[in-house]
Amino acid sequence: MPPDPSRRSERSRRAILTAATELMHEVGYRRLTIEAIAARAGVGKQTIYRWWPSKGAVVLDGFLASVNATPDDLSLPDTGDVAADLRGVVRAIVAELADPKLSGTTRGLMIEMQEDAEFAGMVLDRLLGPQLRAIADRLRAAQRAGQLRADLDLSVAVELLVGPLYHRWLLRTAPLTEDYADTVTDLALRALVP
Amino acid sequence: MPPDPSRRSERSRRAILTAATELMHEVGYRRLTIEAIAARAGVGKQTIYRWWPSKGAVVLDGFLASVNATPDDLSLPDTGDVAADLRGVVRAIVAELADPKLSGTTRGLMIEMQEDAEFAGMVLDRLLGPQLRAIADRLRAAQRAGQLRADLDLSVAVELLVGPLYHRWLLRTAPLTEDYADTVTDLALRALVP
Numbered sequence: 001m002p003p004d005p006s007r008r009s010e011r012s013r014r015a016i017l018t019a020a021t022e023l024m025h026e027v028g029y030r031r032l033t034i035e036a037i038a039a040r041a042g043v044g045k046q047t048i049y050r051w052w053p054s055k056g057a058v059v060l061d062g063f064l065a066s067v068n069a070t071p072d073d074l075s076l077p078d079t080g081d082v083a084a085d086l087r088g089v090v091r092a093i094v095a096e097l098a099d100p101k102l103s104g105t106t107r108g109l110m111i112e113m114q115e116d117a118e119f120a121g122m123v124l125d126r127l128l129g130p131q132l133r134a135i136a137d138r139l140r141a142a143q144r145a146g147q148l149r150a151d152l153d154l155s156v157a158v159e160l161l162v163g164p165l166y167h168r169w170l171l172r173t174a175p176l177t178e179d180y181a182d183t184v185t186d187l188a189l190r191a192l193v194p
Numbered sequence: 195m196p197p198d199p200s201r202r203s204e205r206s207r208r209a210i211l212t213a214a215t216e217l218m219h220e221v222g223y224r225r226l227t228i229e230a231i232a233a234r235a236g237v238g239k240q241t242i243y244r245w246w247p248s249k250g251a252v253v254l255d256g257f258l259a260s261v262n263a264t265p266d267d268l269s270l271p272d273t274g275d276v277a278a279d280l281r282g283v284v285r286a287i288v289a290e291l292a293d294p295k296l297s298g299t300t301r302g303l304m305i306e307m308q309e310d311a312e313f314a315g316m317v318l319d320r321l322l323g324p325q326l327r328a329i330a331d332r333l334r335a336a337q338r339a340g341q342l343r344a345d346l347d348l349s350v351a352v353e354l355l356v357g358p359l360y361h362r363w364l365l366r367t368a369p370l371t372e373d374y375a376d377t378v379t380d381l382a383l384r385a386l387v388p
Contacts, residue, residue, distance in 0.1 A: 107308040114301040120366045163357030172314045191385035
C-alpha cells in the first residue's frame with residue numbers, strides 16, 4: 001500500500017512547526033531562516049513556502065500549535081468579583097511577557113507586525129484579538145451587573161488594563177513583576193467603577 | 195589653506211543623518227541599508243561604521259536631529275488645569291503615532307528595540323525616557339497641588355496615559371483619532387484623581 005499522502009503532509013506540517021518553534025528559541029527571530037527550519041524539519045524550502053507566505057506566518061502557527069488554546073480556554077473566570085478576575089488575567093499576561101521563551105516569540109511577532117500590516121491583521125485575528133475580546137467579555141458581564149460604569153467604551157477599558165503592560169515590556173522601561181501587575185489592575189479599576 | 199578636517203567631518207555627519215532620514219521615509223526600515231545611506235551621503239561605509247554601531251543608531255540620531263528638541267521643549271505646559279494639559283500631550287502623542295512619516299521611523303526604532311536590548315536602552319535614554327519624564331513631572335506638580343492622589347506611583351500613572359496609545363498603535367487594533375486621545379485621557383484621569 002502506498003503511504004497516505006495526507007498523513008505524510010500532516011507529518012511534514014508538524015515537523016515544520018516544531019522546528020520553527022525550537023529554532024526560534026535557540027537563535028531568536030532575527031537569525032531564524034526558512035532554510036534552517038526546512039533543514040531541521042527534513043523538508044525542502046518550497047514545501048514551507050507552499051503553506052506559509054513568510055517566516056512570521058510559520059512562527060505564528062508554531063506558537064499557536066504549542067499553546068494549543070481553544071477560544072474556550074481564553075475566557076476569563078467569572079467569580080462575581082471582577083477585581084479578582086482581572087487581577088488574575090493581568091498577572092497571567094505579565095507572567096507571559098516576563099517569561100524569556102514566550103517573550104522572545106512574542107517580540108518576533110511584534111517585529112513582523114511593525115513591518116507588515118497584513119501580518120499584523122493575521123496575528124490580531126488569530127492570537128491577540130481573541131485574548132482582548134475575552135477580557136472585554138468579562139468587563140461587559142461586570143458592567144451588566146452594575147459593577148462597572150455603564151458608559152464605558154469597553155475596547156478602551158481593555159487597553160487601560162493591558163496597554164501599560166505592553167508599554168513597559170516593549171519599551172523595556174522597567175521589570176514586569178506580580179506587584180506591578182496588581183498595581184496596574186487596581187489603578188485601572190478605579191477608572192472603570194461607577 | 196587646507197580644508198578644516200573637523201568641518202568636513204561635521205558636514206559628512208549631517209549628510210549621513212539626512213540621507214538616513216530621507217531613505218527611511220522612502221524605503222522603510224526593513225529595506226534601509228548602510229550601503230544606501232553611504233551612497234546617498236557620498237561617504238564610504240566605513241565612515242558610517244566609525245561613528246555608529248548599527249543601522250538603528252543612525253536612524254535614531256537622524257530622527258533626533260530632525261525633531262531637534264531640547265529637554266526644555268519637552269516639558270508640558272502647566273496651566274494649573276491638569277486635565278487640559280494632559281489632553282494636550284496625549285493628543286500630541288496620538289498625532290505623532292498617526293502621522294505616517296513619524297510613525298514609520300518610530301516603528302523602525304521599535305523593531306530594533308525588540309531585537310537589541312542595548313539599543314532599546316539608547317532609545318530610552320535619548321528619546322522616550324525624556325518624554326515620559328516630562329509627563330511624570332507634570333503629574334508630580336498636580337500631585338503637589340492636591341489635584342492627584344498622593345499615593346500614586348507616577349511611573350505607572352504615566353503608563354496608564356500612554357500605554358493604551360502605544361498598544362493600539364503597535365497592535366494596529368483600531369485607528370488613532372483625537373476623540374480617542376480624549377477618551378483615554380478622561381478615563382485615565384478618573385484613576386488618578388483623589
